[in-house]
Amino acid sequence: MSLLDKYDKVSLRHQRLLSFGRDPFNICMDRIVSATEAVINGRDVILVGTNNYLGLTFDPDCVAATADAVTREGTGTTGSRIANGTYASHRGLEQAIAGFLGRHAAMVFPTGYQANLGILAGLAGPEDTILLDADSHASIYDGCRLSGAKLVRFRHNSPEDLDKRLSRLSGGTGGTLVVVEGIYSMLGDQAPLGEFADVKRRHGVELLVDEAHSLGVFGDRGRGVVESAGVEEDVDYVVGTFSKSLGAVGGFGASDHPGFERLRYTSRPYMFTASSSPSTIATAMAALEKIQARPELRQQLWQNARTLYDGLKDLGFTICAETSAIIALKMPSEAAAVYMWNALMEAGVYVNLALPPGTPDGSSLLRCSLSAAHTPAQVQRICEIFGSCLEALKAWQATQSAAE
Numbered sequence: 001m002s003l004l005d006k007y008d009k010v011s012l013r014h015q016r017l018l019s020f021g022r023d024p025f026n027i028c029m030d031r032i033v034s035a036t037e038a039v040i041n042g043r044d045v046i047l048v049g050t051n052n053y054l055g056l057t058f059d060p061d062c063v064a065a066t067a068d069a070v071t072r073e074g075t076g077t078t079g080s081r082i083a084n085g086t087y088a089s090h091r092g093l094e095q096a097i098a099g100f101l102g103r104h105a106a107m108v109f110p111t112g113y114q115a116n117l118g119i120l121a122g123l124a125g126p127e128d129t130i131l132l133d134a135d136s137h138a139s140i141y142d143g144c145r146l147s148g149a150k151l152v153r154f155r156h157n158s159p160e161d162l163d164k165r166l167s168r169l170s171g172g173t174g175g176t177l178v179v180v181e182g183i184y185s186m187l188g189d190q191a192p193l194g195e196f197a198d199v200k201r202r203h204g205v206e207l208l209v210d211e212a213h214s215l216g217v218f219g220d221r222g223r224g225v226v227e228s229a230g231v232e233e234d235v236d237y238v239v240g241t242f243s244k245s246l247g248a249v250g251g252f253g254a255s256d257h258p259g260f261e262r263l264r265y266t267s268r269p270y271m272f273t274a275s276s277s278p279s280t281i282a283t284a285m286a287a288l289e290k291i292q293a294r295p296e297l298r299q300q301l302w303q304n305a306r307t308l309y310d311g312l313k314d315l316g317f318t319i320c321a322e323t324s325a326i327i328a329l330k331m332p333s334e335a336a337a338v339y340m341w342n343a344l345m346e347a348g349v350y351v352n353l354a355l356p357p358g359t360p361d362g363s364s365l366l367r368c369s370l371s372a373a374h375t376p377a378q379v380q381r382i383c384e385i386f387g388s389c390l391e392a393l394k395a396w397q398a399t400q401s402a403a404e
């Protein structure tokens with residue numbers, strides 16, 4: 001028996017998916033045209049699933065800063081942060097992130113995934129307990145496992161369940177950390193941070209919020225849901241990524257805790273990997289300046305999100321959460337989701353297809369993410385295409401039930 005034989009069932013499911021047309025998990029952008037357009041398989045496609053919330057990937061200042069950095073500092077650092085991989089630009093970005101978030105210190109990681117590994121496994125050890133929301137991102141689960149801490153899952157977005165589980169903890173000697181996300185990536189639903197902060201305060205534990213999908217999107221200054229919910233004081237650690245609103249690659253952790261910098265010589269995912277290239281750091285730095293200098297990008301994003309939300313609702317789709325930059329449509333079955341996803345691609349719209357077990361409640365989703373760079377005409381066109389694909393889906397479903 002080969003080690004890979006255990007994936008036979010997964011492969012069968014993949015084959016079934018392919019019978020609908022395209023491979024939704026192996027899309028290749030032949031040419032990227034702009035923040036919202038690409039050529040895929042020879043077809044012009046509007047991108048509505050890239051998490052490019054502020055549309056900064058082609059911002060001329062960000063592009064110029066990136067090109068300038070590679071010319072001045074080279075293509076890579078060829079070393080880890082604790083060896084030869086810390087440049088003034090890494091330090092500068094860490095200070096800029098800390099300043100932006102109003103925090104004492106920040107640490108930069110090569111990806112958001114690694115930021116969660118590094119911060120969680122750095123903070124918690126086998127003697128500690130982490131309570132995490134059941135719908136947490138894979139990087140949070142993996143960071144928790146790497147930490148070796150005792151793990152307790154609480155019901156998604158339920159401060160009551162968290163409260164109950166904290167009350168049941170036997171008073172060990174270790175610390176206790178609660179982990180939630182500002183906005184959940186699959187459904188786009190928001191954590192009730194005010195209530196979580198109450199629970200955290202009552203139990204005297206620490207709180208970490210992953211703002212991957214909310215940084216630059218929520219809050220008057222773009223500091224995330226922690227800012228819009230008015231709980232910055234109660235949040236001990238913020239984690240985020242550069243790969244969404246900042247249009248770069250990387251991640252960070254930030255905190256006011258006086259001992260936070262100890263993670264620089266205790267967190268293995270921070271210490272034992274090469275640092276981000278100078279160009280990546282420069283992109284994130286330039287984009288962070290844009291977030292602060294151009295609040296109108298955030299307004300445009302919200303305008304686009306509201307228009308698409310209303311349009312899809314009028315068409316009769318079941319939308320999983322309140323309006324946000326993520327609009328997830330719950331489809332009646334996996335087959336309907338896959339059919340519709342293929343129809344959308346055929347008509348020139350790319351969204352994310354999300355299927356169980358990667359989704360909450362085993363639902364099959366079409367996940368849209370809006371960008372400030374979408375034009376009103378594009379949003380209009382996206383709505384129209386959703387409308388015509390829905391008609392095609394209904395006709396297909398009718399043929400399916402007639403055949404049964």
Ligand code: PMP
Pocket residue numbers: 111112113114116137139181185210212213241242243249250251
């Ligand atoms: N946290 C959350 C909540 C995420 O959704 C993601 C990415 N989708 C990450 C962390 C990881 O970020 P990155 O892509 O930068 O590794």
